[in-house]
Amino acid sequence: MEKLKVFKLINSLLQSGRTKYISLSNSNLQTIQRFKKEFGDLFYAHEAHLSFEIRENQDKGIFYLCDDLGIQNVIWRPLRENKTVGYNWPLLVELSSKYGKTQNQIVLNWMAHRGYKIEVMSKSPEHIKENWDATLFEMDDDDYQKMNEHRIDGYTYPKVDWNKTGEGISVSVLPDKFEENYVKP
Ligand SMILES: NC(=O)c1ccc[n+]([C@@H]2O[C@H](COP(=O)([O-])OP(=O)(O)OC[C@H]3O[C@@H](n4cnc5c(N)ncnc54)[C@H](OP(=O)(O)O)[C@@H]3O)[C@@H](O)[C@H]2O)c1
Numbered sequence: 532m533e534k535l536k537v538f539k540l541i542n543s544l545l546q547s548g549r550t551k552y553i554s555l556s557n558s559n560l561q562t563i564q565r566f567k568k569e570f571g572d573l574f575y576a577h578e579a580h581l582s583f584e585i586r587e588n589q590d591k592g593i594f595y596l597c598d599d600l601g602i603q604n605v606i607w608r609p610l611r612e613n614k615t616v617g618y619n620w621p622l623l624v625e626l627s628s629k630y631g632k633t634q635n636q637i638v639l640n641w642m643a644h645r646g647y648k649i650e651v652m653s654k655s656p657e658h659i660k661e662n663w664d665a666t667l668f669e670m671d672d673d674d675y676q677k678m679n680e681h682r683i684d685g686y687t688y689p690k691v692d693w694n695k696t697g698e699g700i701s702v703s704v705l706p707d708k709f710e711e712n713y714v715k716p
Pocket residue numbers: 556557578579606607608609610611612613635650651652653654655658659661662703
């Protein structure tokens with residue numbers, strides 16, 4: 532469907548009252564800007580992936596653009612389905628020990644501190660409490676900086692097909708492809 536037809540469809544849904552706000556997932560910078568121009572404050576949120584390992588959306592400036600435009604950043608699969616913790620990454624081990632929190636709590640706390648809305652899934656009451664409690668403590672500024680700046684040695688980013696040219700992979704599959712693209716140094 533052409534972009535303009537999409538706008539027409541969404542505008543008719545908004546006018547009919549069947550939807551009040553709109554959001555996007557896994558979009559590129561240009562699409563986010565176009566939607567903001569078209570829908571203003573009704574463009575409420577953008578969902579994108581961020582995890583300790585995968586920083587593509589951070590490095591592309593997606594989160595910063597949404598912050599600048601007043602669009603909520605929603606983070607999907609923040610714990611990489613609990614795979615992150617299996618690596619015992621030294622920074623997470625260090626901060627976990629320093630603050631007496633789990634590694635997953637360190638990751639979620641870092642994201643919450645950035646003002647992101649975290650879409651973490653759990654069916655376990657213990658994990659839900661652990662994840663909620665992750666938002667109830669503060670780390671030192673330099674630890675947040677370390678979390679922001681951390682990149683994984685030995686991880687080669689696959690090319691992402693940001694503009695749907697057919698070259699590269701969708702940004703939405705990056706968290707599932709980490710294991711294929713990581714070689715322990
Ligand atoms: N917009 C998009 O493109 C997109 C794409 C993918 C996913 N999503 C959304 O993102 C949300 C979360 O993604 P996800 O479920 O794929 O990944 P996730 O939230 O990173 O991981 C969920 C898994 O982690 C476990 N878990 C959660 N908290 C834990 C904790 N404190 N300690 C240990 N294990 C923990 C859960 O098991 P337990 O149940 O045992 O706790 C579950 O198996 C979903 O609602 C999904 O719909 C959006």
